[in-house]
Amino acid sequence: xxxxxxxxxxxxxxxxxxxxxxxxxxxxxxxxxxxxxxxxxxxxxxxxxxxxxxxxxxxxxxxxxxxxxxxxxxxxxxxxxxxxxxxxxxxxxxxxxxxxxxxxxxxxxxxxxxxxxxxxxxxxxxxxxxxxxxxxxxxxxxxxxxxxxxxxxxxxxxxxxxxxxxxxxxxxxxxxxxxxxxxxxxxxxxxxxxxxxxxxxxxxxxxxxxxxxxxxxxxxxxxxxxxxxxxxxxxxxxxxxxxxxxxxxxxxxxxxxxxxxxxxxxxxxxxxxxxxxxxxxxxxxxxxxxxxxxxxxxxxxxxxxxxxxxxxxxxxxxxxxxxxxxxxxxxxxxxxxxxxxxxxxxxxxxxxxxxxxxxxxxxxxxxxxxxxxxxxxxxxxxxxxxxxxxxxxxxxxxxxxxxxxxxxxxxxxxxxxxxxxxxxxxxxxxxxxxxxxxxxxxxxxxxxxxxxxxxxxxxxxxxx
Amino acid sequence: xxxxxxxxxxxxxxxxxxxxxxxxxxxxxxxxxxxxxxxxxxxxxxxxxxxxxxxxxxxxxxxxxxxxxxxxxxxxxxxxxxxxxxxxxxxxxxxxxxxxxxxxxxxxxxxxxxxxxxxxxxxxxxxxxxxxxxxxxxxxxxxxxxxxxxxxxxxxxxxxxxxxxxxxxxxxxx
Numbered sequence: 122x123x124x125x126x127x128x129x130x131x132x133x134x135x136x137x138x139x140x141x142x143x144x145x146x147x148x149x150x151x152x153x154x155x156x157x158x159x160x161x162x163x164x165x166x167x168x169x170x171x172x173x174x175x176x177x178x179x180x181x182x183x184x185x186x187x188x189x190x191x192x193x194x195x196x197x198x199x200x201x202x203x204x205x206x207x208x209x210x211x212x213x214x215x216x217x218x219x220x221x222x223x224x225x226x227x228x229x230x231x232x233x234x235x236x237x238x239x240x241x242x243x244x245x246x247x248x249x250x251x252x253x254x255x256x257x258x259x260x261x262x263x264x265x266x267x268x269x270x271x272x273x274x275x276x277x278x279x280x281x282x283x284x285x286x287x288x289x290x291x292x293x294x295x296x297x298x299x300x301x302x303x304x305x306x307x308x309x310x311x312x313x314x315x316x317x318x319x320x321x322x323x324x325x326x327x328x329x330x331x332x333x334x335x336x337x338x339x340x341x342x343x344x345x346x347x348x349x350x351x352x353x354x355x356x357x358x359x360x361x362x363x364x365x366x367x368x369x370x371x372x373x374x375x376x377x378x379x380x381x382x383x384x385x386x387x388x389x390x391x392x393x394x395x396x397x398x399x400x401x402x403x404x405x406x407x408x409x410x411x412x413x414x415x416x417x418x419x420x421x422x423x424x425x426x427x428x429x430x431x432x433x434x435x436x437x438x439x440x441x442x443x444x445x446x447x448x449x450x451x452x453x454x455x456x457x458x459x460x461x462x463x464x465x466x467x468x469x470x471x472x473x474x475x476x477x478x479x480x481x482x483x484x485x486x487x488x489x490x491x492x493x494x495x496x497x498x499x500x501x502x503x504x505x506x507x508x509x510x511x512x513x514x515x516x517x518x519x520x521x522x523x524x525x526x527x528x529x530x531x532x533x534x535x536x537x538x539x540x541x542x543x544x545x546x547x548x549x550x551x552x553x554x555x556x557x558x559x560x561x562x563x564x565x566x567x568x569x570x571x572x573x574x575x576x577x578x579x580x581x582x583x584x585x
Numbered sequence: 586x587x588x589x590x591x592x593x594x595x596x597x598x599x600x601x602x603x604x605x606x607x608x609x610x611x612x613x614x615x616x617x618x619x620x621x622x623x624x625x626x627x628x629x630x631x632x633x634x635x636x637x638x639x640x641x642x643x644x645x646x647x648x649x650x651x652x653x654x655x656x657x658x659x660x661x662x663x664x665x666x667x668x669x670x671x672x673x674x675x676x677x678x679x680x681x682x683x684x685x686x687x688x689x690x691x692x693x694x695x696x697x698x699x700x701x702x703x704x705x706x707x708x709x710x711x712x713x714x715x716x717x718x719x720x721x722x723x724x725x726x727x728x729x730x731x732x733x734x735x736x737x738x739x740x741x742x743x744x745x746x747x748x749x750x751x752x753x754x755x756x757x758x759x
């Protein structure tokens with residue numbers, strides 16, 4: 122372990138000094154008992170929204186995507202907005218599990234598991250939208266280069282960022298899933314060894330791969346985790362860069378800029394951390410895990426939000442500056458239209474939520490108030506959804522020729538599917554915190570043991 | 586092959602580490618250590634060599650890279666060149682994103698597969714627990730049982746000296 126300078130204490134990320142057995146008991150308790158009323162209430166709402174998704178998606182597929190508010194001017198709207206929104210949400214999970222692992226940030230251990238689960242569910246929600254936008258989802262396999270090809274052109278167009286997306290998202294989903302599952306194995310073994318019913322023992326036995334805590338396995342396990350983290354880090358940066366290229370490689374004013382990849386990545390991390398914060402606050406309140414998901418964790422996440430929110434704000438400013446300084450008529454008009462046109466309300470909502478709201482986190486009182494954090498985290502989610510909506514719809518609705526200008530008005534189906542995607546996401550997430558270890562038991566045990574060791578060291582040095 | 590082993594359980598991780606170091610100093614053979622989390626410093630204490638798994642990552646990653654480039658080159662240049670916006674058939678720069686993704690995909694999956702193969706973990710495998718609780722809060726040091734009685738006595742004494750809660754005899758696969 123790296124030594125800290127004298128007098129600097131490693132913060133205690135877990136409240137109190139629980140024994141290893143207590144850690145297991147505390148984290149396994151929600152899975153073994155009955156969840157509280159809050160959980161049931163949230164789950165009921167989530168399932169209702171999921172049913173809404175099924176109905177809306179069926180309606181959409183039966184009638185074609187004309188039921189959305191799309192038209193010739195605005196051929197992309199809610200669908201792609203939702204896609205980019207959900208993909209962005211996913212990024213915080215990988216950031217917490219991979220990038221913070223590489224930086225040896227110990228506070229990740231209480232939150233990485235649920236953040237990774239969030240990534241997987243968010244990518245599933247994201248994948249839904251291109252699928253639905255195809256109108257004929259049963260032909261979705263067309264997007265993969267497959268042989269023998271019996272439909273349309275012989276191969277997919279590898280020069281298209283949409284095809285890059287196919288590879289990026291499916292790789293991202295696969296690697297995230299594997300990383301998450303790998304992390305779960307030791308915890309599943311822990312649960313297997315304390316399972317009381319036969320069925321539980323059997324299911325956990327199958328998925329825990331015969332794990333027995335051998336250190337020869339642990340040693341390799343840690344290396345594999347590091348390798349996967351090393352792979353996932355550039356992967357996550359590439360995924361949102363490629364998503365941004367869906368726009369940046371086009372010629373549409375407001376889209377055709379080189380700032381998009383870093384701007385989108387920062388936005389993705391920002392929105393993802395917003396969602397992690399929302400979820401963790403719900404989790405710790407509904408599952409009584411305040412000891413493990415402490416105010417310090419929430420404080421650390423608020424700081425990340427402040428940083429990424431500021432980067433995003435800087436990117437907004439840069440876009441406006443470049444539009445003015447670049448002297449391109451269409452680009453300039455796009456940004457005037459963004460701030461004064463028919464969708465200006467969305468722009469100001471975005472500024473309020475993404476530029477102003479995170480600045481509240483300069484104050485420690487706000488960073489450590491659960492209520493304030495929850496409100497701001499919701500604002501972040503709203504703001505980031507509107508950011509994508511503004512970029513996409515404002516870009517399309519008044520492009521080069523005034524004769525092709527138009528407006529996009531969302532229909533009930535547009536809203537229904539957006540709400541439905543939240544239903545899918547929250548149903549999966551609530552099932553996850555109910556039936557799986559939502560905190561990495563083995564990683565927390567490592568932190569608790571280090572913490573105890575530190576307390577001992579500190580005591581010794583004071584005595585000396 | 587089965588071999589006789591001595592299983593010492595420790596409630597404290599520091600005691601375990603000291604016991605492992607002392608056992609190796611006295612040239613007892615450490616069969617394995619079982620712990621609920623990866624204990625820092627055990628790699629050195631047990632004298633575990635660096636794993637070769639990252640090499641698998643490199644090889645598989647390069648394979649993924651080669652496959653991606655070949656796929657894109659073959660489809661776009663050899664098999665069915667399509668004129669897209671007047672761009673040349675072999676637009677290598679446009680091939681880079683997919684090549685990167687497949688490098689990561691191959692590298693990641695192969696590393697995890699190699700890990701499972703090397704550590705002989707597979708779905709549904711019956712877990713062999715050296716002593717109950719090693720996945721909860723017990724640390725177990727497992728030594729190969731020395732053949733002569735004198736060393737066995739010394740080994741047991743050593744294990745107990747360092748705070749073992751219990752020392753039992755068991756059998757383990759080699």
